[in-house]
Amino acid sequence: MLLAMSSLQKRIENAELLAKVVPVEEAVKHVTDGNTVAISGFTKSGEPKTFFPALARHFTETAPASRITLLSGASLADDVEGPMAPFIRKRGPYMSSAASRKLIHSGEMDFTDVHLSAFARNLMYGFYGEIDVAVVEVSRILADGSVILSSSVGISAEALFRARKVILEVNTAVPDYTGFHDIALPAVHPKVGWPLPLLNVRDRIGTPNVEFDHRKVVAVVESRTPDHPVPFKGTSETDRRIAQNVIAFLLQCRDQFGWGERLPPIQSGVGNVANAIIGELYTSPFQKIRFWTEVFQDGMLRYLEDDAKFENASATAVSFSADGRRRFMELFERCRDKLVLRPMWLSNSPEIISRLFVIAMNTPIEVDIYGHVNSTHIDGSRIVNGLGGSGDFFRNAYVSIVHTPSTRPLKDGRTVSCVMPYVRHIDHTEHDIKCVVTEHGYALNMDIRSPKRRAVDIIDKCAHPHFRPLLHAYLDMAGAGDEPRPTDLKALEGWWREYGEACTSFPKGG
Amino acid sequence: MLLAMSSLQKRIENAELLAKVVPVEEAVKHVTDGNTVAISGFTKSGEPKTFFPALARHFTETAPASRITLLSGASLADDVEGPMAPFIRKRGPYMSSAASRKLIHSGEMDFTDVHLSAFARNLMYGFYGEIDVAVVEVSRILADGSVILSSSVGISAEALFRARKVILEVNTAVPDYTGFHDIALPAVHPKVGWPLPLLNVRDRIGTPNVEFDHRKVVAVVESRTPDHPVPFKGTSETDRRIAQNVIAFLLQCRDQFGWGERLPPIQSGVGNVANAIIGELYTSPFQKIRFWTEVFQDGMLRYLEDDAKFENASATAVSFSADGRRRFMELFERCRDKLVLRPMWLSNSPEIISRLFVIAMNTPIEVDIYGHVNSTHIDGSRIVNGLGGSGDFFRNAYVSIVHTPSTRPLKDGRTVSCVMPYVRHIDHTEHDIKCVVTEHGYALNMDIRSPKRRAVDIIDKCAHPHFRPLLHAYLDMAGAGDEPRPTDLKALEGWWREYGEACTSFPKGG
Incomplete structure (x- = not known):
């Protein structure tokens, strides 16, 4: 007798795992107080969006004193992390949840900030102990029990490999992502590591599916919740000017270092400035642009339709606004040809970033006049989101x-x-930054120069004119004569007061 | 007619280059004001020890206003850099010369501090402009005009490849190092980079000689000056205790992460603590030890004679005390079998360090309670030597x-x-440090912990008991309640006074 297959049945080709489908209220019971839980998810894409809120309800109702260690790829949607936050004792390696942040600031949640590429490897090395449960969103389960991930990879493969128990969340609200992924695991000592045989952005060195011991699966649940859209504020005039200065710097490099039309692959951060840069790049003279980055996002979608402008992209996640997701769905098949999604140890691999000559870009909280970058802590004490990649x-x-x-x-x-x-x-x-860019200009740290000369340049080219005299004043106060790197906390103390006044007197619309 | 060959003739197998041998006073005329000069030398080994002092004399006598840009592998012997310092306008990437340091502090010499692996690549990328002259010590010139380097590799291959003019200093006071080196150059954009096919410390991926266009050679000079010996102070009781704590930590890792007897390759810094650690390691349970490091030094010599204890080593230079060098000469042939010397972009390659699971060790100027490391600047303003590798x-x-x-x-x-x-x-x-060690103990930063918990651990296990109460006092003053990362420059200001008193009241023999 032929039965109409449910959308869930279509996504689960392995009978054994199909038999393990349970209501999410049953599945959550596999996670208990003290567990270390490693989950899918990166930049609010591909998390277990059904399981996690259900786990929060379960703990609230039955075991409110429970506390777990939560490891993810990177940030989860607020709807996913928020309700769980009170039950998280330890968290790594990145979050953007207001609820978690509050608990981290009050000392109730331990958070360790780790380079994303290192985090994935440390997890495999056993530095975070045993993984009790992996909870991973997948878009399909193959006949052999292996899985096809969804919109992000992050640490999903490591979690499935290392965990004692596995819970799969099959998301029938997202398309089947077969063909997007390139899955491989890092070597673990004392196994010998291997040279990653990746020479081009498009190269694949692993498998499209995640192979793991599927006898560890204790439950399969269905999810019908698509990825939560990421808000997108649009491009301001400041964003656009920053983007133009980035392009001006890249054109200078092109001429100085003989790049020709062949721009090295671009890594782009996430957010409005990043999207503005991707937009300016589109109208720049550069052709056949490649992205080697963490997140494929709104601004990159227009590239998909222009074969002259765009060659290909590699990331560990896709993350879109509501509008962006609609456009992504229309371009889904084209995207499968042009985009590879990889584990974050590969997307962020020092070996590959160096080999491919990637151009890296990111927005900090603040920079200093010598080019040191604060990406994580307001006032030195309060973490915002984490270091990421x-x-x-x-x-x-x-x-x-x-x-x-x-x-x-x-x-x-x-x-x-x-x-x-x-x-x-x-x-x-400062050793890691070659160029500082603001809407006012850009300053280089590529040649042999003393820190003070570099500082003068950063002040004059990058600081807002309202603050330039004050920054020069600090350099003069701190530096005895021609000292090459004036640093003086005492001078800073007096400076701080004048700076406070300057913040207040900043011209409106300035 | 047969003539007795001079020791210099024996070292120069290429007739064309033999014909270019000139007195060093002639050769130095090829370097003129404003030149960028890239030279051999790393940790006071393998520099052009005859050419450079002669160049200083030449400038002093004929053109005292001359200023050059000097690029080297790492530090040069004081006898080599000292006399030249007044003629150096720009310097990179590392120095340990009192003369240069003084000029850097007074703002007369520009110094930029760069990761050594990045420096070598930046040089190839053209970030430091054209190289006017390369001056490289070699131990032999082959018939085809290619060269065999001597006791260090550093940036010698890059210098020979990139320079417009080349001066070779053939050192007849050092042995013929044929067979020690593994020479390869980094790829330059837009050439595609290649996966470095290196899986073991002993693997070789390049050539034993440096191949370059020898028509660029404008002069060959002889040197009869061996490497200047590096002073070695011997091991103090504090050094020994630090070393014992390092070994205790490694034994903990062995048990926790299943290393068995197979210790991952060791990188060791340079100096007395490093030598103490190498000594303790020798008497530890670990066998078949491998070094993947920058400098092969005194403490490693005893390993050469013990095949059970030692497998092999890779470095970019050898650097010894006077005693050490005598022992090295006795063990020279054995060393050739066991040690590979590579360009510093390879010895310090992130790709290889990560793949081989290298255990890294280094001594800083100071660490903070969160594990941040200051390796270069006293009081934040005055550089000591540089970042190095x-x-x-x-x-x-x-x-x-x-x-x-x-x-x-x-x-x-x-x-x-x-x-x-x-x-x-x-x-x-803090993101890059997994363990802080002093003579009092060791504190870990490997698991998921808040910075404050880590700080308590570093204070209690690593700080000197005399200073512990003060460090705890800062944490309490700076942190409002349970704040996870107390940082407060205002609290620090008051703290600083009490700390000053504690430095004075520190018990003799502490």
Whole structure:
């Protein structure tokens, strides 16, 4: 007798695993107090969107004192992490959840900030102990029990490999992503590592599916929740000017270092400035553009339809606005040809970033006049989201660009400078940054120059004119004579007061 | 007619280049004001020891206003760099010369501090402009005009490849190093990079000689000056205790991560603590030890005679004390079998360090309670030597260890703490350090923990007991309640005064 197959049955080709389908309220019971749980998800894509809120309800109702260790690829949607936050004792390696942030700031949640490429390897090395449960969103289960992931890869393969128990969340609201992924695991000592045989952005070195011991699967649940859309604010005039300065710098490099039309692969951060740069790049003279990056996002979609402009892209996740997702769905088949999604140890691999001559770009919280970058901590104490892959890319890039608006308005009406004499937390040292860009211009750190000369350049070319005299004043106060790197916390103390006044007197619309 | 061959003739098998032998006073005329000069030399080994002092004399006598840009592998012997320092306008990427340091501090010499692996690649990419002259010490010139380097590789191959003019210094006072080297050049965009086919410490992926266009050679000079010996102070009780704590940590890792007897390859810094660790390692249970490091030094010599204890080593230079060099000469042939010398872009390659699971170790100036490392600047302003390869190794290591005595005596009788609440210059962020070691113990940063918990651990296990109460006091002052990462420059200001008193009251014999 022929039965109409449900959309879930169509996605589960393995009978054994189909038999393990249970209501999510049953599945959550496999996670208990004290567990270490590793899940799928990267930049609010591909998380277990059904399981996690259900687990939060389960803990709330039956075991409110439960606390787990939660490991993910990178950030989860607020709807996913928010309800679970009170039950997370330890968290890594990246989050953008207001609920988690609050608990981290109050000391109730332990958070360790790790380079994403290192995090995935550390997980495999056993540095975070045993993984009790892996919870991974998949778009399809193959007949052999292996799985096809969905819109992100992150640490999903490592989680499935290492965990004692596995819960699969089959998402029937997302398309079947077969053909998007390139899955491989890092070697673990004392096995000998291998040279990654990847020479081009499009190369594949692994398998399209994740192979793992599917006897570890204790439950399969269905999800009908698509990825939560990422808000997209549009491009401001400042964003556009930053983007134009980035392109101007790249054109200078092209002429100076003989790139011709062949732009090295681009890594782009996430967000409005990143999207503005991707937009400016589209109208630049560069052709056959390649992206080697973490996230394939809205601004890259137009490239898919232009074979002259675009060659291909590699990422560990796709992440779109609501509009972007509609466009992505229309271009889905074309995207499958042009985009490879990889585990984050590969997307962020120092070996590959260096070999492919990737151009790295990222937005910090603030930079100092010597080019040190604070990406994570406001006032040196309060973490915002985490380091992510910024260090993987900045350090190993052919050319590394830190781009930021020169100022940032605060809610209280004041405006702060994003170019500071000193930053109280450093994630990326001056050794790793080759170019600082704001809407006012760009300053280089590529040649042999003393830090002070570099500082003068960063102030004059990148700082907002309102703050330039104050920044020069610090350099003069701190530096005895011709000292090459004036750094003086005492001078800074007096400086800080004048700076406070300058933040208040910043001209409206300035 | 048969003539007795001079020792120089024996070393120069190419007739064309033999014809270019000139007195060093002639050769130095090829370097003129404004030139960029790239030379051999790494850790006071293999520099052009005859040419450079002669160039200094030439400038002093004929053109005292001359200033050049000097690029080397790493540090040069004081006898080599000292006389030249007044004529150096720009310097990279590492120096340990008091003369250069003084000029850098006064702002007369520009110095840029770059990761050594990145420096070599940047040089090839053209970031430092054209190389006017390469001056390279060699131990032999082959019939085809290619050369065999001597006791260091550093950037010699890049210099020979990129320079417009080449001067070879054939050193007849050093042995013929044929068979020691593994020479390859990094790829340059837009050429496609290649996966480095290196799976074991002993693997060779290049050539034993440096092939370059020898028509660029404008002069060949003879040198009869052996490498200047590196002073070696011997091992103190503190050094020995640090070394014992390093071994204790490695044994813990062995048990926790299933290493068995197979210790991952060791990178060791240079100096007394490093030599103490190498000594302790020799008497540890680990067998078949491999070194993947920058410098093969005194402490490693005893390994050469013990096939059970030692497998092999890779470095970019050998550097010995006077005693060490005598022993090295006795063991020269054995060393040729067991040691490979490579360009510093390879010895410090992130790709290889990561693939081989290297254990990285280095001594800083100071660490802070969160594990941030200051390797280069006293008081945040005055550079000591430079970053060297510490970042290449710390960042990409399987396990990274920063080891330091807990205190350091000053010349004025006070004693400072090397574990500080805050360091004013950061070269290595907390993200890159997995273990802090002093003579008192070791503290880990491998699991998921808040920075404050880590800080308590570093204070209690690593700081000197005399300074522990003060460090805890800072944490309490700076942190409002349970804040996970107390950082407060205002609290620090008051702290600093009490700390000053504690440095003065530090007990003699501490």
